[in-house]
Structure formats: C-alpha cells, structure tokens
Amino acid sequence: MGTIQLKNVKKQFDKDVVIENLNLDIEDGSFTVLVGPSGCGKSTTLRMITGLDDPTEGDIYIDGQKVNDVTPGKRDIAMVFQNYALYPTMTVRQNIAFGLENKKVPKEERDRRVKEICEIVGLTEYLDRKPSKLSGGQRQRVALARAMVKQPKVFLMDEPLSNLDAKLRAQMRVELIELHKKLGTTFVYVTHDQTEAMSMADTIVLMKDGYIVQQSSPRELYNNPNSVYAAQFIGTPQMNVLRDALPDGKMLGFRPEKLSFREMEAPHITLRVQVATKEMLGSEIIYSLNSKYGTLMAKTDYEIGGGAEADIYVPFSSMYLFGQDEKRIELDDTAREQIKSVFAE
Amino acid sequence: MKKKERSASEKRDRLLGIVTASPAAILLCVFTVYPVIYLIYRSLFSGSLISTKKEFVGIDNYKEILFDETFHKVLMNTIIYTVLFVGLTMVLAIIIAVWLNGSRQKKLNNMVEACIFTPHVISMVSVSIVFLWLMEPDTGFFNMVLTSLGLDKFPFLSSPSTAMISLVLVMVWKSVGYYVLLVMAALQTVPVSIYEAAELDNTPKIRTFFKITLPMISPTILFTCVVASIASFRIFDAVNVMTQGGPVDSTNTLVYYIYAYAFRYGNPGVACAAGVVLLVLVCIMTYVQFGVSRNKVHYQ
Ligand SMILES: Nc1ncnc2c1ncn2[C@@H]1O[C@H](COP(=O)(O)OP(=O)(O)O)[C@@H](O)[C@H]1O
Ligand SMILES: [Mg+2]
Numbered sequence: 063m064g065t066i067q068l069k070n071v072k073k074q075f076d077k078d079v080v081i082e083n084l085n086l087d088i089e090d091g092s093f094t095v096l097v098g099p100s101g102c103g104k105s106t107t108l109r110m111i112t113g114l115d116d117p118t119e120g121d122i123y124i125d126g127q128k129v130n131d132v133t134p135g136k137r138d139i140a141m142v143f144q145n146y147a148l149y150p151t152m153t154v155r156q157n158i159a160f161g162l163e164n165k166k167v168p169k170e171e172r173d174r175r176v177k178e179i180c181e182i183v184g185l186t187e188y189l190d191r192k193p194s195k196l197s198g199g200q201r202q203r204v205a206l207a208r209a210m211v212k213q214p215k216v217f218l219m220d221e222p223l224s225n226l227d228a229k230l231r232a233q234m235r236v237e238l239i240e241l242h243k244k245l246g247t248t249f250v251y252v253t254h255d256q257t258e259a260m261s262m263a264d265t266i267v268l269m270k271d272g273y274i275v276q277q278s279s280p281r282e283l284y285n286n287p288n289s290v291y292a293a294q295f296i297g298t299p300q301m302n303v304l305r306d307a308l309p310d311g312k313m314l315g316f317r318p319e320k321l322s323f324r325e326m327e328a329p330h331i332t333l334r335v336q337v338a339t340k341e342m343l344g345s346e347i348i349y350s351l352n353s354k355y356g357t358l359m360a361k362t363d364y365e366i367g368g369g370a371e372a373d374i375y376v377p378f379s380s381m382y383l384f385g386q387d388e389k390r391i392e393l394d395d396t397a398r399e400q401i402k403s404v405f406a407e
Numbered sequence: 408m409k410k411k412e413r414s415a416s417e418k419r420d421r422l423l424g425i426v427t428a429s430p431a432a433i434l435l436c437v438f439t440v441y442p443v444i445y446l447i448y449r450s451l452f453s454g455s456l457i458s459t460k461k462e463f464v465g466i467d468n469y470k471e472i473l474f475d476e477t478f479h480k481v482l483m484n485t486i487i488y489t490v491l492f493v494g495l496t497m498v499l500a501i502i503i504a505v506w507l508n509g510s511r512q513k514k515l516n517n518m519v520e521a522c523i524f525t526p527h528v529i530s531m532v533s534v535s536i537v538f539l540w541l542m543e544p545d546t547g548f549f550n551m552v553l554t555s556l557g558l559d560k561f562p563f564l565s566s567p568s569t570a571m572i573s574l575v576l577v578m579v580w581k582s583v584g585y586y587v588l589l590v591m592a593a594l595q596t597v598p599v600s601i602y603e604a605a606e607l608d609n610t611p612k613i614r615t616f617f618k619i620t621l622p623m624i625s626p627t628i629l630f631t632c633v634v635a636s637i638a639s640f641r642i643f644d645a646v647n648v649m650t651q652g653g654p655v656d657s658t659n660t661l662v663y664y665i666y667a668y669a670f671r672y673g674n675p676g677v678a679c680a681a682g683v684v685l686l687v688l689v690c691i692m693t694y695v696q697f698g699v700s701r702n703k704v705h706y707q
C-alpha cells in the first residue's frame with residue numbers, strides 16, 4: 063500500500079521560505095499530479111517525499127509510517143528524474159539491476175526481473191548498450207524500468223516527459239496511464255503542463271507559491287475551480303474574467319468555449335463585441351474580442367469575419383463569480399439579478 | 408563551375424590552416440623534433456663534450472649501458488619510484504579531492520586547498536633544501552619530533568633502504584595538491600542527480616564511490632596517471648640536490664644517470680643512448696597505459 067501524507071510541512075533554503083505550511087494527502091493507488099507554474103515548489107515537495115530534501119518542520123508519512131528519519135533508499139519508493147539520471151558508465155542492464163544488487167537480490171531472480179521489465183517497456187534489444195547510445199525516448203524507458211524493477215510502494219516522477227518531443231510525449235503519456243492501471247501503485251507526478259495534468263491525473267494538486275490552491279479530480283477542477291487562479295490555470299485559452307464589470311470588486315468569469323454567438327433560450331447575458339483577431343484551429347476558431355470590459359477570448363465553431371461587430375451570449379449556468387479576494391463565491395439569485403442589471407445597460 | 412568554386416575556397420581554407428598552424432609547428436620542429444633526432448644521431452658517436460672530435464661507434468654506446476649494472480639498478484629505481492609516486496599521489500589525491508568535494512565547510516575547504524596547493528608553486532630546489540634539513544638524521548626536525556615522542560630515529564635519506572621512500576614522500580608532498588585540483592575539477596562534472604539516483608537505489612557509500620564516482624572520473628584519472636608517470640620517469644632536480652643518486656645508488660634514477668654520464672664522466676654518447684632508452688620507455692609506458700585502460704575508461 064502506498065499512501066502519502068505531509069503534515070504541516072515547512073521548507074526553507076537558508077532564509078528563503080519556499081513552503082510555508084503544506085498539508086497533503088495522497089491516496090493509495092492514485093495517480094496524483096502536482097501541477098503549477100515553475101518555481102512554485104513542486105519539485106521541492108516531491109524531493110521531501112523521497113527524502114533527498116528534509117523538511118525544515120513538519121512530518122512526512124508513507125504508508126502511515128513517519129519517514130522523516132528514514133533514508134531515501136529505505137523508503138520503498140522509486141523516482142524518475144527529469145534528466146533521467148541514468149548511470150552513464152553502466153549498460154542498460156546494469157542500470158536497471160543496480161538497485162536490486164544493493165538489495166542483495168539473488169542473481170537469478172535479478173536477471174528474471176530485469177528481463178521481465180524490459181519486455182514490458184520494450185528495451186530487450188538494448189540491454190547491453192550504454193545510455194549515451196540511446197535516444198531520448200529509450201533513455202526515458204530505462205529510467206522507468208529502473209524505477210519499476212524495484213517494485214516500490216510509490217512512484218515519483220519529476221517532469222519525466224519534458225525532454226521528449228511532442229509526439230513521443232503524447233505516446234508516453236498514454237503508456238504511463240496504462241502502466242499505472244496495470245501496476246495499481248501510487249503515482250505522484252510533477253508537471254507544469256496543465257494538459258498533461260488534466261489527461262493523466264485522477265487527482266490534481268494545483269500549487270502556487272508553495273501552497274495548495276485546490277486538490278480535486280480534473281473534472282472537478284475544470285467545472286468547479288475554487289479561485290480565479292485555479293479557473294485560469296486550467297483550459298486554453300484561459301477563462302475570461304471581467305474584473306471591473308460588477309460592483310464591490312466582484313469578478314465574473316466564463317470559459318471561452320462556453321460563450322456563444324448564437325441567440326439562446328437559457329437565461330443569459332448579452333455583450334456587444336468587435337472581432338479583433340481570428341485564429342483557425344481546424345475544427346474550432348479562437349477569437350479575441352474587444353468589449354466594453356476589455357479583451358475576451360472565444361473558442362467556437364461559429365464563423366464571423368475579422369473586424370465585424372456581434373452580440374455574444376453567456377448562459378448563467380456557465381458563469382463563475384469570484385469575490386474581491388479572488389475566491390469563488392456562490393452565484394445566487396441576488397447575484398444573478400445584479401449581473402442582469404449591470405449587463406442590461 | 409560549382410566544383411571550381413568549392414576547390415578555390417578549399418584552397419583558401421588549407422592555406423589558412425597552414426598559416427595558423429605553422430608558428431606552433433616550427434616551434435615544435437626546432438625544440439622537439441630536431442633535438443630528438445639529434446639525440447638519436449649523437450647516441451651513435453663517441454667523443455667528449457668539449458672537443459668537436461667524435462667518432463662513429465654504431466651501437467657501442469647502447470652495448471655499454473646494456474651491460475652496465477648501474478644502469479640496470481637505475482632503471483629499476485626509476486620504475487619503483489614511478490610506481491610508488493604515481494600510486495601514492497593518485498590515491499591521496501582522490502581521497503583528498505573526494506573529501507573536499509563532499510564537505511560543506513567552504514572556509515575550511517579553501518584553506519585546505521591553499522595549503523596543499525602551495526608546495527606546487529615553490530621551486531623544487533627550495534623544497535629539496537628544506538627537506539634535506541628537516542630530514543637530517545641527527546639534528547633534523549623530523550627526528551627531533553620522533554625522539555621527543557620516544558620513538559626511534561628514522562634514517563631518511565642517509566640509508567639505502569629508506570632513501571627512496573623518503574624521496575617519494577617529498578615528491579608526493581610537493582605535487583599532490585596539483586593532482587587534487589585536477590581530480591576535484593573532474594568530480595564537479597558528475598551530475599548531482601546521479602548521486603541522488605544512487606541514494607534512492609539504497610547504494611552504500613563505498614559502492615557509490617567505486618561503481619559511480621570512480622568510473623565517472625576515470626578519463627581524468629587516466630590522464631593524470633599518464634602525466635604523473637611521465638613526470639616521475641624524468642625526476643632529476645630533487646635527486647640532484649638531496650642525494651646525488653646515493654647512498655650507494657639507491658636513489659639514482661635514469662635522468663640523473665644521463666646527467667652524470669654527460670657532465671661528470673664527460674661521455675655524452677652514452678648519455679644520449681640512455682636518453683633514447685628513456686624516450687622509448689616513456690612512449691611504451693604511455694601507449695600501454697592508454698591501451699590497457701581503453702575498455703575501463705568511460706568517455707562521455
Ligand atoms: N537547493 C535549493 N536552494 C535554494 N533554493 C532552492 C533550492 N531548490 C529550490 N529552491 C527554490 O525553491 C523554489 C521552488 O523550487 P522548485 O520546487 O524546484 O519549483 P518547481 O519544481 O515547482 O519548479 C524556487 O524558488 C527555487 O528557487
Ligand atoms: Mg521542478
């Protein structure tokens with residue numbers, strides 16, 4: 063089993079407080095993705111779970127056991143590094159077997175396990191090559207194999223796909239999802255890429271400046287972001303947020319794909335806009351629109367010429383209301399009335 | 408048409424190559440190639456240093472050193488010295504470098520580095536004289552310390568059985584700092600994440616050193632071994648100042664032998680023959696070191 067808990071964790075480099083007070087629960091068998099802009103403390107969090115960095119304060123539990131004083135090698139975890147960190151002087155076989163040798167696994171079993179894993183990740187032909195003679199994708203697989211062969215309770219990965227080209231990245235993404243299904247082990251995956259997070263995670267932990275903004279499923283994060291930050295982090299183009307349309311510093315948000323150029327039945331508001339730019343994506347078009355409240359983005363299949371003026375319609379069911387502190391607030395009847403009256407002018 | 412264009416630019420490139428390389432090539436010819444050729448040529452003649460009269464004697468000079476027991480002794484000494492010096496220096500340099508590299512105390516590190524590097528910049532003659540005085544058997548500082556600790560005196564350079572090791576220790580003391588710097592530079596090129604991977608693989612420290620650190624810095628180790636071997640094959644100044652090859656030829660080395668033949672016994676022909684032998688030995692040694700380690704050294 064592989065649950066992970068961080069309790070009141072603080073991390074400080076010299077005088078720099080990187081993480082103030084972090085509480086994180088990761089379920090056994092989950093595919094948890096830590097996501098956030100670079101520098102927000104994802105790697106630091108992951109490294110504290112591995113034990114490569116120690117928390118300045120607070121406790122870390124793996125599988126219910128406090129591991130603050132357990133060395134990384136004894137935590138029953140495996141990590142895939144961003145740059146793979148393969149042993150350059152060893153062959154693929156030696157790289158994969160190295161951890162098992164340290165564990166004093168008998169040679170026969172070692173060979174069997176190495177062979178097994180290599181068949182799964184497709185490395186059998188390359189067993190006797192050095193990493194320098196492998197492509198980026200193959201090195202990635204060696205790094206994975208090296209982690210898998212240890213049969214750890216938890217897999218930790220720090221931006222493992224960021225050094226691959228787009229096509230290979232998409233392929234590895236699928237393979238990792240399948241691997242997770244097959245192994246059923248806890249995966250903790252760090253990325254700054256929201257698409258990666260959305261497509262792979264069953265739980266997303268969205269971070270900012272060393273704290274957790276929201277922890278939820280990808281669907282929940284998309285449908286129910288708890289703040290402007292969460293709302294704008296997920297989705298491209300990012301959510302439109304009208305910052306000075308409403309009184310009392312309240313803000314109104316709606317996703318570019320939810321607004322419409324077509325008249326609708328459902329309760330809605332209407333906005334007059336002018337098309338500024340138009341970007342064809344094939345099946346959809348991304349417009350940037352000038353409105354009374356600033357630039358809005360739209361993503362739709364509706365065709366309209368550049369420079370043209372039009373009305374856009376936003377249904378209440380797709381609106382998000384945020385307070386002055388940028389936190390989400392309920393869009394209740396009084397709020398609706400207020401919005402209606404503002405946009406009726 | 409196109410072909411002609413390319414050959415014109417090719418010609419220009421070649422000319423540029425020749426022009427830029429020629430100063431170095433000329434220096435190499437004047438100061439390396441010519442002396443080597445002259446060395447071989449001169450080794451086939453007899454005659455003294457001062458007179459211009461010399462006589463072709465074929466390989467007689469070589470025969471002379473081949474049957475000279477002192478030469479055998481000198482060869483043996485040189486090899487023993489080289490093995491001891493290179494072995495000790497490398498082991499010490501690696502240990503010190505790994506220790507300095509792993510320690511987090513910046514100030515202490517800088518101090519240690521400065522201390523062990525300083526001997527490298529002092530002239531060999533000064534070092535020799537200072538150690539001659541320190542290792543003086545009766546009144547020297549080392550033996551004073553030993554006797555004050557209630558230990559027996561150590562004969563150092565005055566006994567044939569301890570002279571060589573004393574010489575080696577002085578030379579190691581003088582040069583180890585330089586090799587520490589080279590090894591440290593190599594250690595710093597090993598990515599931290601590889602050590603972290605090893606830590607996650609629960610690798611014992613010793614195994615990390617032998618399986619990861621050492622292979623990663625093996626090109627530097629090989630290079631420094633070759634350089635140190637060549638340097639120690641040519642040891643001369645310390646011998647000249649401290650022991651003059653004695654006692655009883657126990658520290659007599661190849662270059663000192665050459666020097667003695669040329670300038671003491673006035674027989675440059677034999678000296679040149681010994682010089683040729685030195686040249687050949689150094690070539691063989693270097694070749695063997697590179698050859699043997701080809702499969703063991705990891706190049707990026
Ligand atoms: N070893 C370190 N020493 C000092 N500061 C560090 C160290 N590692 C990370 N930091 C700082 O901690 C912050 C978070 O870094 P990191 O966890 O690597 O971010 P992320 O992985 O989310 O991009 C950054 O501001 C970074 O500068
Ligand atoms: Mg990072």
